[in-house]
Amino acid sequence: MLAPNSDLMLVYAAFAVLAMFVASGLAAALHRRKNVAFLIGLPLLVIDTALFLSVFAGGSSTTLLGIFGMYPFSTLFAALFMASGTLIYLISYRYSNDFTGFSALFGFMLVGVIGVAASTSLVTTVVGIELVALSTVFMIILDGKSRVEPAVKLFILGAIAISVLLFAVAMVFSYNPSLLLSGFTAPGLTTGSYILTLAIILFVAGFSFEASLFPFNLWVPDVYQGAPTNITAMLAGMNKKVAFVAIMTTFFVLLSKYSATFSPIFELLAILTMFFGNIMAFVQKDVKRLFAYSSISQAGYILIGIAVADSFGIEASIVQIAAHMFMIIGAFSIVLWLESRGLRSIDDYSGLGYRSKFAGISLSIFMLSMAGVPPLLGFTGKLLLFSSAVDKGMLILAGLGILNSFMSIYYYGKVIGSMYSKKGVGSGKLFANGYIIAAVAVCLAVVVLFGLYPGPIIHAASEASLSLFGM
Amino acid sequence: MIPEFSIIFAALALGIVLAALLEKRFSYYIGIAATAIVLVVVLLIVAYEYVFGASVMAQTYAYIPQFGVHVSFIATPISTVLLTMTAVVLFAAALSSGKNGTSKGATVLMLLFGLAAIGLFSSSNLILFFIFWDVGVVATFFMISYMGSANRRSAALKFLVYSLGASAALLLGIILIYFGTPVHSFNIAYIISHGSLMPIGVQESIFVLLFVAFMIKMPIFPLHSWMADAYTESSTQGSMLISGVLSKFGAYGMLLLFLMMPIAAKYSTYILALAAISAFYAVLVAINQSDMKRLISYISMLDMSIILVGIASITVIGREGSIYGMLAHGLGIALLFLVAGSIEGMFGSRSIKFIRGVVEGSASAAYSFMLGIFSLTGVPLTVGFIADLLIFIGAFSAFGLYGLIPLGAILLAGGLLYLIVSRSIVNGRNGAEAPYLPTASQKAGYAVLLLFIFAFGMLPFILLKIIGS
Secondary structure, X not given: OOOOHHHHHHHHHHHHHHHHHHHHHHHHHHHOOXXXXXXXXXXHHHHHHHHHHHHHHHOOOEEXXXXXXXXXXXXXXXXXHHHHXXXXXXXXXXXXXXXXXXXXXXXXXXXXXXXXXXEOEHHHHHXXXXXXXHHHHHXXXXXXXXXXXXXXXXXXXXXXXXXXXXXXXXXXXXXXXXXXXXXXXXXXXXXXXXXXXXXXXXXXXXXXXXXXXXXXXXXXXXXXXXXXXXXXXXXXXXXXXXXXXXXHHHHHHHOHHHHHXXXXXXXXXXXXXXXXXXXXXXXXXXXXXXXXXXXXXXXXXHHHHHHHOOHHHHHHHHHHHHHHHHHHHHHHXXXXXXXXXXXXXXXXXXXXXXXXXXXXXXXXXXXXXXXXXXXXXXXXXXXXXXXXXXXXXXXXXXXXXXXXXXXXXXXXXXXXXXXXXXXXXXXXXXXXXXXXXXXXXXXXXXXXXXXXXXXHHHHHHHHHHHHHHOO | OOOHHHHHHHHHHHHXXXXXXXXXXXXXXXXXXXXXXXXXXXXXXXXXXXXXXXXXXXEEEEEEHHHOEEEEEEEOXXXXXXHHHHHHHHHHHHHHOOOOOOOHHHHHHHHHHHHHHHHHHHEOEHHHHHHHHHHHHHHHHHHHHHHOOOOHHHXXXXXXXXXXXXXHHHHHHHHHHHHXXXXXXXXXXXXXXXXXXXXXXXXXXXXXXXXXXXXXXXXXXXXXXXXXXXXXXXXXXXHHHHHHHXXXXXXXXXXXXXXXXXXXXXXXXXXXXXXXXXXXXXXXXXXXXXXXXXXXXXXXXXXXXXHHHHHHOXXXXXXXXXXXXXXXXXHHHHHHHHHHHHHHHHHOOOEOOOOOOHHHHOHHHHHHHHHHHHHHOOOOOOHHHHHHHXXXXXXXXXXXXXXXXXXXXXXXXXXXXXXXXXXXXXXXXXXXXXXXXXXXXXXXHXXXXXHHHHHHHHOOHHHXXXXXX
């Protein structure tokens, strides 16, 4: 469908603003002007979020340069990633050791993110994922010498993931010599053939590294804990979601006719990932590690919708991705700020609710939302996910998902209980700075307001999901 | 038409916001004002339904249009009774907390809890029911962990784990109901009228899931172990609300479950047995308690088991009895916890061994306690009498003489409570000192609860006419 001119102008404008952001980041990095980079970069990101949102609201579809497909699915995710990118940028300004270098790399990373979201060919997807992974590695290194270990871990895993992915691409390519995602026919590749099964497993494995699915997620806690917390927020809030978007486009556009083959794989992975994340989170003492494991379990929930493999399931996954994006970025913003005040473990957090009402209330809301307590956005996502599974007849998957979301209450409750115990009350009040407050306020607003009135976000997700299946 | 529900929710929401924003010294009055408005409006609803015999409804806006879920409220006959109970207990809790004993957080949480309870009892679909259920759980969790006594942290966590375990089962059950109904729907009235059309297997799974969820919340043996800690470690107002109102979340749900799933009739005998075991268990454990609040907790569990007997009888009269039982239990148990709080203040201890001669210190506390016990054990003229009478008529007609077995537990409890009254409440002081006396606000709380205990006990036809319509 050809887009009307005004919509096309918006698309061009959105990409132009993104290019401006990249250029400004590079210029700032060369001149080492931290404040200028922030003052120019932040408005650009906000404008770009608004532009992608209005492209999404326009609802039309178009293709740019043959490799960027702008249709509701991609524009919704572009807008979501831009919004979360804005928040990451906001909290990084104060806490990044080398903000100008971060800005430059962040520009590249965003290009990769948008590339994956708007990808119409396997090349775009793979290159986008690689761009995201490499930028992240350098962002971590830039923070200081102590960060080399997590950066190297991430780099090696990223390299393995990309080689596995390319192997999978090669297998599929030999049957259907086109790299475009849509129009995949491959008559020689029948359901049940070994090549197909192998290709699917390799695709799953490659994406699983980035999406932190079991058993490819053993790196997650080390890297999350070792990386600077603003990068950790980015890893959990953006990088992981990028991998999910890549999974959706690859499996539901390219390999959509083989859903009977990959659905059980995702079902199994969803169950294992949920249990792994939740069980490991039980024994954590460090808050950052706890959130690392809890975000693994959230990846498991998101996978439920993908395992369901119909438009309702994807709709549910999209809502849950959006919900977790804002919950985890908000939570890590607070963790970032508290870390700079020397609070790291659950014990350090005791009495926090009295020392800072802001931290106590907002962290409680984020954790309750992650646990799926209504009327918060996390509940909406889980309700849809479990409903989609029940609708498809996957009762065991839904039951285990609900069991897991109940298990998670225990460790979230432990942190909340610690925050409202009287032990650490005497240690004096804590006051957050404006950047943290602003980022947390946005996340809170999304989590609470869309939790109270989820209609619009569900509608948007269903439009995006339908457009994905219409590709 | 007057927008009753809008007024109630607006009053509570405004109260929450004002209490959070204004200084601490206003909190007490904000709490009283908001709950008083709620009480007045709820009594107006009662009057309206008594006169016109029609349900008060409010429909506002689409919540999740894709699922056909609307934010709409309805005061059905059952919910009208529970709304009355909730409004009275809320008002009594707000009134009795006293100017000095009220903090900003306490008022906010109390009003939030009230909002959840009123929303839950009047919600017209299961999604709203679930949302308010969880809001109530979270508000209670903070009520315990923010204001409770020494062991509140573990009590609060235990409560949270049990309650959200119940919500997990509830959520799965609700989703199954949605996809099991012929036209996918969350609407409670629709499910009640079309529940029998569901396949038997689906009905059975739904019944088991929801039964466990509501059993935890009531609580019924063997899933009760969160209860004594939560009731005991809460502040006085917290105990009043949790025991009086939160336990009705489970009882109300149980009642709805028996209406929604006709398959329940198949299990009614087993459920009667479970309720009887639960009742006797509660009394036998209560005998061993030396902590005043723990003892009252188990008496509360006994009464919830009796309510389950009424529900399980699946007769109209038994059901009406259980609805009346919820009213009686809510008012009576709140009164007992309030007096127990005053007594703890008087003696500095909750141990029955140290409490001697309450009547010499404060006649009002002593006699209120006795009247509360009268109501809980079903002495005529109190609201508890009507409830027990109807429940056991229903149980007798459904199960014959076996239905009367749980009465034995009530008799045992009566004996136990009589001993406690004679040892601790009305006998001489024997040197034990009571330096503090109940405050005027606490006495006002007694008065409110007693007023309604006797009003609904002597004039049962008001609510029974509404229930019967």
